[in-house]
Every structure is written in structure tokens, then in C-alpha cells.
Amino acid sequence: MLNKDLVIIGGGPAGLCAAKTAAEAGLSSIIIERSPKLGGQLVKQTHMFFGSEKQYAKTRGYNIAKILIDDVNRYHDKIEILTDTTVVGLYKDKVITILHQDEYRKIQAKAIIVATGASEKVLAFENNDLPGIYGAGAVQTLMNVYGVLPGHDVVMVGSGNIGLIVSYQLLQAGVNVKAVIEAAPTIGGYKVHASKLKRLGVPIYTQHTITKAFGKDCVEKILVTKLDQNWNPIEGSSFEMDVDGVCISVGLTPMGNLLAMIDAQMKYISELGGMVPIINHEHETSIENIFVCGDISGIEEASSAIVEGYYTGLVVANRLGYHHPNYMLLKEDYESQLNNLRSGPFGEKIRLGLAKMAEELNHVK
Amino acid sequence: MRIKDHPILHFEEKKIIQFYYNNQLVEGQEGDTIASALHALGVKKLSESIHLHRPRGFYCAIGNCASCNMIVDGIPNVRTCITPLQEGMKVETQTNKGDLYVK
Numbered sequence: 001m002l003n004k005d006l007v008i009i010g011g012g013p014a015g016l017c018a019a020k021t022a023a024e025a026g027l028s029s030i031i032i033e034r035s036p037k038l039g040g041q042l043v044k045q046t047h048m049f050f051g052s053e054k055q056y057a058k059t060r061g062y063n064i065a066k067i068l069i070d071d072v073n074r075y076h077d078k079i080e081i082l083t084d085t086t087v088v089g090l091y092k093d094k095v096i097t098i099l100h101q102d103e104y105r106k107i108q109a110k111a112i113i114v115a116t117g118a119s120e121k122v123l124a125f126e127n128n129d130l131p132g133i134y135g136a137g138a139v140q141t142l143m144n145v146y147g148v149l150p151g152h153d154v155v156m157v158g159s160g161n162i163g164l165i166v167s168y169q170l171l172q173a174g175v176n177v178k179a180v181i182e183a184a185p186t187i188g189g190y191k192v193h194a195s196k197l198k199r200l201g202v203p204i205y206t207q208h209t210i211t212k213a214f215g216k217d218c219v220e221k222i223l224v225t226k227l228d229q230n231w232n233p234i235e236g237s238s239f240e241m242d243v244d245g246v247c248i249s250v251g252l253t254p255m256g257n258l259l260a261m262i263d264a265q266m267k268y269i270s271e272l273g274g275m276v277p278i279i280n281h282e283h284e285t286s287i288e289n290i291f292v293c294g295d296i297s298g299i300e301e302a303s304s305a306i307v308e309g310y311y312t313g314l315v316v317a318n319r320l321g322y323h324h325p326n327y328m329l330l331k332e333d334y335e336s337q338l339n340n341l342r343s344g345p346f347g348e349k350i351r352l353g354l355a356k357m358a359e360e361l362n363h364v365k
Numbered sequence: 366m367r368i369k370d371h372p373i374l375h376f377e378e379k380k381i382i383q384f385y386y387n388n389q390l391v392e393g394q395e396g397d398t399i400a401s402a403l404h405a406l407g408v409k410k411l412s413e414s415i416h417l418h419r420p421r422g423f424y425c426a427i428g429n430c431a432s433c434n435m436i437v438d439g440i441p442n443v444r445t446c447i448t449p450l451q452e453g454m455k456v457e458t459q460t461n462k463g464d465l466y467v468k
Binding site: 034035036041046060084086119120122129130131132133134135137138139141142143144145146147148149150172173174216217218255 | 366367368370371372373374376396397398401404405409410411414419420421422423424425426427428429430432446447449
């Protein structure tokens with residue numbers, strides 16, 4: 001059994017940033033990442049980020065990933081990295097079982113940060129399991145990381161920011177985006193992204209949904225149906241669309257599966273994206289010295305995951321007796337950055353979710 | 366189908382990797398996962414559902430959903446979307462739950 005002070009599960013923006021501030025405070029850690037590469041979902045983001053300079057605004061996502069990975073590599077004496085490694089077991093006494101190249105190993109940690117992120121939701125419709133129907137993020141990975149096209153004629157289901165951005169990236173890669181379909185009466189994402197698509201001639205059908213897919217070994221055709229005010233399909237309104245790819249972009253849900261193994265207290269909070277661990281202001285779960293940061297405790301932008309990572313790494317180091325000389329100053333700075341990111345109309349949902357979380361925490365006490 | 370021209374990204378020519386797909390010798394590239402190499406070859410069906418044997422392709426491409434599980438070098442349930450492609454690999458469509466692998 002290996003002994004480690006801090007084990008960080010997940011090498012995306014949250015995990016990388018947590019490792020960095022922990023190292024700055026003097027705490028060593030090991031990052032466990034199931035993919036061959038670090039960077040999480042930033043590696044496939046070719047668009048420039050919003051926000052402030054502290055969260056690398058105006059930088060393309062994959063370049064932010066490079067910056068964060070370089071930061072971690074600078075602390076190679078303090079941060080160990082295990083890629084191609086999946087955590088298959090998590091225990092209350094902070095033992096972790098990992099699977100690396102067909103070999104199982106155990107690690108005993110003093111503290112654990114679970115930064116496993118989120119997974120893409122699916123949508124229920126007939127034949128939704130046909131090959132060629134993917135999560136929008138999956139298509140982004142295929143195109144922007146591996147340089148492979150998902151198809152010739154693709155339809156996007158969902159007009160949130162991911163749906164709009166990936167539609168634009170499909171066009172950049174040379175794919176014909178036949179339409180964006182949105183069940184709600186209004187477009188979900190930023191107007192600036194939607195306008196770009198409209199200028200390029202991509203129709204956005206609001207109050208429409210996909211009701212069926214057709215095809216043998218791959219999707220060949222879909223049925224699109226108009227919805228009424230109560231989101232019910234309007235009879236006789238359906239029309240067909242020939243496509244060889246469908247991207248589903250109907251949101252993300254936090255990936256807290258590992259926390260279920262240790263019986264951490266969870267709660268369904270729809271504003272945060274689904275089942276989330278109940279955490280306190282230090283990002284600690286109901287199990288002592290097991291912490292979380294990033295999308296696992298609520299779906300937000302990568303910018304928030306970055307700041308939550310910095311914050312959690314600092315706090316965990318402090319807990320284990322590694323006090324950063326500027327602890328209070330940094331902590332307050334990260335808190336105010338998070339507040340800024342969550343301000344304004346687009347932050348309303350997350351503010352509501354976090355208020356529910358705070359309420360839940362009181363019940364637990 | 367691989368992307369040739371892109372306004373932001375540059376995809377260089379990479380070393381060819383030969384592997385077997387259902388006993389047929391095919392080619393992928395260095396840096397590919399098994400799933401991306403197959404997709405570039407136009408193979409979208411990777412497995413079959415266990416009971417009704419409906420075709421399955423990948424859904425998430427990042428190792429979450431298990432929709433891309435295939436038999437690789439005799440080992441079933443390999444997540445092909447995050448498994449790097451290697452020279453000489455034997456990749457097969459998985460049509461059942463998979464049996465325990467004995468070396």
C-alpha cells in the first residue's frame with residue numbers, strides 16, 4: 001500500500017489547480033487521471049473564455065489547459081501524476097483502489113479531493129441508442145482532440161452555450177450543421193454565440209424537439225416535432241431531417257459516483273445539475289477530510305472550477321498543517337472571484353442552488 | 366474522415382499504426398484512441414446491446430458511459446474511447462457481457 005498526504009481524483013481544471021495551491025503551501029499530492037492526458041475537458045475547447053484575466057479570459061480553452069499543466073509540472077517535486085489510471089474504489093478510511101494498466105494498487109491518503117467533474121445528460125426519444133447519436137462534448141473531443149469528423153450532416157439538440165459553441169466548431173471543421181433544435185421557447189446560451197450561427201445560416205428551431213431517430217447501424221434520419229406552451233408535442237407538426245450525426249446537448253450532471261461508495265451525504269439540487277454531495281464552506285463532504293471541487297458539486301463554467309480548485313487546495317493544505325503565508329489573503333481573493341463569476345443574470349441558477357446547499361448543510365448539523 | 370483544414374487547429378501527418386478490426390488489418394494514427402481510429406475509418410458501431418443486440422457506438426468519448434466497450438486483445442469491456450491505439454492491437458465488436466479473461 002502506498003501512503004500519500006493528498007490524493008486528487010481527476011486531472012481537469014479543478015484537480016490541477018487544487019494540486020498547485022496545495023504545493024504552494026508545501027503539501028505534496030498525487031493526481032489520478034483516467035485519460036492518457038491531463039487537462040480534463042479544457043483540451044477540446046477551441047473557443048476563447050469569458051471572465052476576468054485571473055481565470056485566463058480571452059485565452060482558448062486548450063491553451064488554458066497548457067498553462068495549468070505547466071503550473072503543475074513546475075512543482076514536480078511536490079506533485080506526482082498518474083495518467084491512464086482509474087479509481088475503482090473509495091473507502092471511508094481514505095483508502096483508494098486504482099487500476100493502472102491491468103494492475104490494481106491501493107493508496108492510503110490523509111486527505112482526498114474528488115474532482116471528477118460531470119457527465120453529459122442523455123435525452124429520451126425512440127432509437128436514441130443508435131450509433132451516430134452522441135453527446136455534444138463527445139463530438140468536440142472527436143473533432144478537436146483527435147481531428148476526426150463525426151459526420152457530414154449533423155443536427156444539434158439543445159441551444160445552451162455548449163450546444164451553440166459546438167455547432168460553431170462543427171462548422172469550423174467543415175461539417176454541415178442542419179439545425180439547432182431547442183425545446184424551450186427561447187435560446188438558452190449567450191446571444192453572441194447564437195448570432196454567429198444565424199449569420200452562417202444555421203436555423204435555430206425553438207419549441208421543437210427530436211422525437212425519433214431512424215437508421216440501421218447508424219442514424220440516417222430524425223423526426224423533429226413542434227411543442228406547445230406546455231411542452232407537449234403538437235400533432236401533425238413533425239417533419240423529417242436527413243442526418244448522419246445527432247449531438248445531444250441538454251446539460252451536464254455532476255459525477256459523484258465515487259462518493260456514493262463512501263456513503264457521503266448527497267442531495268438532489270436541480271439548479272446544481274442533479275445529485276451533489278452536501279459540502280461545507282471549506283468544500284468538505286460529510287466524510288472528514290474528503291473534499292470536492294469543480295463540477296462534481298454543481299455545474300458551472302471551467303473558470304469556476306479553476307478558482308474552486310485553487311481554493312480547495314489551499315484549504316486542504318491548511319487542514320493538514322501546511323499554512324500558506326498569504327492564506328487569509330488568497331482565500332478571500334478566491335472567494336471574491338467566485339462571487340464575481342456567479343453574479344449577474346446567468347449566475348442566478350447557481351446562486352439559488354448554492355443557497356439550497358447552505359440550507360441543507362444546516363439540516364445536517 | 367479526418368479534418369484536413371481548420372481555422373484554429375493544426376492536424377499534422379502522424380505515424381501510421383496498423384491494427385486489426387474484426388480480424389481485418391486496418392490503419393489508424395499515432396495519438397488516436399481505438400474509438401477515434403475506428404471512427405476515422407467510418408466504423409460507428411462498436412458493440413451490441415446485451416439482450417436485444419441493438420447497435421451501439423460511443424456516446425461520451427471520455428470514459429463515462431461504457432457505450433464504446435469492445436474486446437481488445439481478448440479482454441472484454443475495454444473503454445475504447447480512452448484507450449490509446451497501439452500497433453498490432455486486435456479489436457473486436459463486443460456482442461455480449463464478455464467473459465473473464467484468463468492469461
